[in-house]
Amino acid sequence: MSADNPDVILRTYGVSKLFGKFRALNDISASFPRGAITSIIGPNGAGKSTYFNLLSGSLAPSGGRVEFEGRDVTNVPQHQFAHMGVAKSFQITNVFPQLSTRENVRVALQALVSRYDIWRPRAKLPGLAERADALLNQVGLWHCRDRIAKTLAHGEQRALEIGMALASNPRLLLLDEPTAGMSPEETRAMMDLIVKLAKERTVILVEHKMKLVMGISDRVLVLHQGELLADGTPAEVRQDQQVKRVYLGQRH
Amino acid sequence: MAVNEMSQSLAEAPPSSAGWFEFARRHRAGLASLFVLVFPLVMPFTALAANILIYGLYALGFNLVFGFLGLLSFGHAALFGTGAYLCGIAIVHFGLPWYAAIVIGVVAGAIMAAAIGALAIRTRGIYFAMVTMALAQCVYYLFYQAEGWTGGENGLRGINVNRIEIFGIKLDFIDPLTRYYVIAAFVILALFALSRILASPFGAVIQAVRENEARARASGYNVTLTRFITFVLSGAFCGLAGALAALHLSIVPIEMLYYETSGMAVMMSLLGGMGTFFGPFVGAAVFLLLENLVSLWTVHWQLIVGAVFVACVLFFPAGIWGTILKRLDR
Numbered sequence: 001m002s003a004d005n006p007d008v009i010l011r012t013y014g015v016s017k018l019f020g021k022f023r024a025l026n027d028i029s030a031s032f033p034r035g036a037i038t039s040i041i042g043p044n045g046a047g048k049s050t051y052f053n054l055l056s057g058s059l060a061p062s063g064g065r066v067e068f069e070g071r072d073v074t075n076v077p078q079h080q081f082a083h084m085g086v087a088k089s090f091q092i093t094n095v096f097p098q099l100s101t102r103e104n105v106r107v108a109l110q111a112l113v114s115r116y117d118i119w120r121p122r123a124k125l126p127g128l129a130e131r132a133d134a135l136l137n138q139v140g141l142w143h144c145r146d147r148i149a150k151t152l153a154h155g156e157q158r159a160l161e162i163g164m165a166l167a168s169n170p171r172l173l174l175l176d177e178p179t180a181g182m183s184p185e186e187t188r189a190m191m192d193l194i195v196k197l198a199k200e201r202t203v204i205l206v207e208h209k210m211k212l213v214m215g216i217s218d219r220v221l222v223l224h225q226g227e228l229l230a231d232g233t234p235a236e237v238r239q240d241q242q243v244k245r246v247y248l249g250q251r252h
Numbered sequence: 253m254a255v256n257e258m259s260q261s262l263a264e265a266p267p268s269s270a271g272w273f274e275f276a277r278r279h280r281a282g283l284a285s286l287f288v289l290v291f292p293l294v295m296p297f298t299a300l301a302a303n304i305l306i307y308g309l310y311a312l313g314f315n316l317v318f319g320f321l322g323l324l325s326f327g328h329a330a331l332f333g334t335g336a337y338l339c340g341i342a343i344v345h346f347g348l349p350w351y352a353a354i355v356i357g358v359v360a361g362a363i364m365a366a367a368i369g370a371l372a373i374r375t376r377g378i379y380f381a382m383v384t385m386a387l388a389q390c391v392y393y394l395f396y397q398a399e400g401w402t403g404g405e406n407g408l409r410g411i412n413v414n415r416i417e418i419f420g421i422k423l424d425f426i427d428p429l430t431r432y433y434v435i436a437a438f439v440i441l442a443l444f445a446l447s448r449i450l451a452s453p454f455g456a457v458i459q460a461v462r463e464n465e466a467r468a469r470a471s472g473y474n475v476t477l478t479r480f481i482t483f484v485l486s487g488a489f490c491g492l493a494g495a496l497a498a499l500h501l502s503i504v505p506i507e508m509l510y511y512e513t514s515g516m517a518v519m520m521s522l523l524g525g526m527g528t529f530f531g532p533f534v535g536a537a538v539f540l541l542l543e544n545l546v547s548l549w550t551v552h553w554q555l556i557v558g559a560v561f562v563a564c565v566l567f568f569p570a571g572i573w574g575t576i577l578k579r580l581d582r
Contacts, residue, residue, distance in 0.1 A: 056470075082472030090470070096463035107460045111472035113451035116481065122453040168472060 005070075009034040009202045010055060015064030017050050025224045027064070032219075037194070037203045039213035040224035044248070048206045049091060049176060051223060055204065056174045057081045058086040066216055068172070084153035087170035091177045091206075093157045095164070101141055104149050105248055106132040108167035131167075139163035139193065155186035162193065172192060174228040175205040179212065182236060191216060214238070273580055281447035285440040288324040289433075298428035299500075300544055304537045305432070305439050306497045307520065311532030312446060313489025314517035319527030320450065321482045322462030324377070327368060327384030329513035330391035331487045334363035335494025336504045337395055340408040343498075343561065345401065350413045350425075354438065354495045361491015369483035373476060385511060392509040401403045408504040425499075435496050442492055447529065449485065458482055512565050523564055525574025 010032040017025040025030045025047045032038050042048050053059040054066060056080045066074045068086060081087070096104050109128050114120075122128075139159045144152055149160060158178060165173060178194065179187040194203060195216050207213045213220065214234045222230040222243050230240045237243055276283060288305065295301040314328045340347040348356070355381030367504050368391075372383040395402045400409050400454060416425050416434065449455055460468045461478050469475050499503050507513065516539070517532075524535025546553035568575045 004449045058466075058470075079469045079472055079474045082470065088470055090466065094464060094470075096460055096467060098463055099459070103456075107456050107468075108471045110453055110456060115457060115478075116454055118449045118452045118454040118481075118485070119453050120453070121448075122456050124452070125453060145311075164467070164471060219266055 008032065009069060010204070011067045012051075012054070013065040013067070015051075015054055015061040015066060017047075017054060017059065018062040024226055025054070025061075028223075028228045029064075030221055030228060030231055032202065032204055033232060034202050036218035037198045037205070037216055038219040038221065039217040040204065040221045040223060041102065041208070041210050041213060042229070044208070045225070046223040047226040048208075048223055050226075052088075052174065052176050052204075052206045056086065058088075082168045082170070085168070085171040086174065087165035087168050087176040089158075089161045089165045089176060089178060091180060092177055093154065095149045095157055095160050097148075099149055100146055101149055101152065101160055102132055102136060102145040104166045105135050105163050105167060108164035109135070135163045135166060138166070140189075144179070147224055155182050155189070158182065158186075158190065159193070162197075166197070170201060172202045172204065177206055179207070179209070179210060185214070256575055259299075269320035281440075281444045284443050284530050284533070288440055289441070290430050291436075292429060296544075298432050300540065302428070302432045302435050302500050304533075304540050306493050307516070307540060309439050310490050310493035311517050311524070311536045312442070312522035313486045313493060315521045315526060315532045316446070316449075316458075316486040316489065317483055318518070318521050319525075319531075320455075321463065321479060323479065323483075324381045324426060324518070325372075325384045325483075325486075326381040326393075326511065326514050326518070327372075327386075327388030328486075328490055328517045329509050329511060330368060330388035331361045331365050332489035332494040332497070332513060332517075333395065333504070334364040334391065335491030336401055336498040336508050337408060338491075338496075339495035340411045340498040340504045342400055343408050343413065350416055350499060354492065354499070357442050357498070358488050358491045359493025361494060362488040363485045364491070365487020366480075366542050369487075373479045373483060378531050385514065388509070388511065388514060388575070391419035392506075395509055396506060402504070402506075405506050407506050408498075409502075411498050411502045411504070413499055413502075420529060426561055428449035429492055431500065435500060438492060438496055446489065450529065454478075454481070519561055521571075523561060523571055525571025527575070528571070528574050528577060531571050531573035535571065538572060 008031045012028055013029055014027045014029050015025060016023065016027055028051060040048050040051060050059065054061050057073065057076055060075060065072055068084060096107065099107065105206055106128055108127065109131055110122065113128070114125055136145050139162055141156060141159055143164060144156060149157065152160060176193065179190050182190060191212065194205065197203060205213065217234055220232065220234050220237045221228060224246050229246065230237050230243045292298045292301040310332050314325065317323050317325050335357035338360035339353040342353040342356045343350065367389045368384060371387060375383050396404055413425050416423050423434065425431055425434065440576065455471055459477050461475050465475050483532055494508065505569065520535035520539050521532045522535065523538050524533060525531030539557065542557045543553055546556045565570065570578055
């Protein structure tokens with residue numbers, strides 16, 4: 001049982017995922033160390049996003065088990081993950097487009113304090129406004145707090161999404177291709193932000209661009225065609241013959 | 253898209269907007285109530301004004317699900333009709349006082365919404381519209397068949413409330429203006445309740461679910477339960493509208509359960525402005541005024557109403573009230 005091991009925050013036991021007859025993931029067992037940045041990499045179609053969705057509870061595995069802090073979370077509904085201390089950002093930008101930047105963060109914060117109160121004015125919920133402003137500062141969006149979210153630049157929307165994920169002050173932050181579609185400057189800023197956030201929590205990120213994550217990751221998992229190909233430190237993974245063949249050889 | 257306007261009435265206003273607009277937003281329920289109070293004075297007949305109030309409230313309740321939650325229900329006639337029938341049955345068959353009958357109508361609307369919602373709430377988009385419509389047809393059939401209780405196709409007759417007493421004051425409920433103001437009192441209560449719900453934490457959750465279901469879920473909101481609760485709240489408002497209609501008309505016609513009645517709520521909300529606080533009221537007023545005035549000189553009034561509706565959707569996609577709000581907010 002992993003329950004005894006506090007150094008492991010998240011663990012999968014032989015998880016598989018079938019879409020119809022297509023086997024997107026096959027029997028993946030891995031554990032994610034607490035307090036580290038672990039990157040899941042692999043070429044297109046490797047099953048990264050599927051694996052990510054199993055980890056974040058958006059998909060239920062066809063077989064196997066997911067454990068968070070020793071608790072079986074395989075069939076826990078998605079909306080409860082935020083309350084357990086797990087937050088995620090999406091691969092495709094996913095904010096509340098018609099609401100202001102500040103209201104986006106405020107709604108995310110409110111999820112932990114008040115979800116079904118239909119009577120008290122929400123403006124009077126104590127502390128929410130201050131915490132929303134602090135979060136906006138943390139992710140560098142203070143200057144556009146009053147703008148409608150859909151009018152933000154792409155990089156700003158991604159930062160907003162991270163801000164919303166941080167609202168629950170998660171112990172585990174799951175990021176699905178956080179730099180997808182970003183300019184080089186935006187990418188650099190995002191990487192800096194991730195490193196900063198990882199000082200206080202565990203980060204698991206899915207990334208397509210291998211080079212990007214090698215420098216900041218403590219551990220790297222390589223997926224290929226739904227199989228776990230390699231699992232180790234960036235240096236180990238770089239030396240792995242199989243990884244070189246299927247991944248590095250063809251792209252970089 | 254009308255979606256743009258929804259957020260203006262809902263989301264925090266940009267700080268640049270004029271102070272009086274902010275004031276109006278904050279006191280929307282009070283201002284709407286003022287309007288309700290002077291409304292019969294500018295209307296051709298008081299009975300029509302009362303009708304507009306009732307249908308306005310019905311559309312308001314519908315709009316909670318349609319405009320604010322973002323689900324198109326085609327079965328709201330069942331909630332409106334259930335409120336009306338149960339209010340009527342309480343008076344005709346059980347001889348309950350009128351105020352108790354109203355409470356029963358509200359509760360019945362909510363219970364019916366819970367029953368329909370429990371079955372329909374997991375579906376989206378066109379499927380939600382279809383399922384709610386099908387279930388509403390079942391409700392229609394149920395009331396149609398239960399002739400002993402509901403009068404079947406003749407409607408439920410004999411809801412005769414002539415004199416009512418409020419805190420010792422005796423009122424003549426047959427006098428149209430008195431009747432209007434009794435109904436208006438309940439509508440004003442509902443306006444304040446709705447405004448309060450929209451300004452509550454749950455009001456923010458409703459709009460979050462409409463805006464982005466996946467994000468709302470990832471933030472820790474139970475999307476299905478949020479939808480269900482909103483649907484039940486909507487049922488309570490529509491049940492109240494139905495109960496008031498029963499008292500106003502002294503009869504519950506079976507037509508109240510027709511799917512046309514469901515469609516009316518959609519039209520009124522779109523005409524006035526979906527997702528705005530007061531839009532459905534405006535929509536109900538325009539719809540019923542057109543119906544009443546145009547039908548005076550032609551039996552083809554539906555043609556005119558239809559043309560106005562099409563013109564509105566084409567040229568004012570935010571609805572009449574939504575467009576006005578948008579202009580003012582500039």
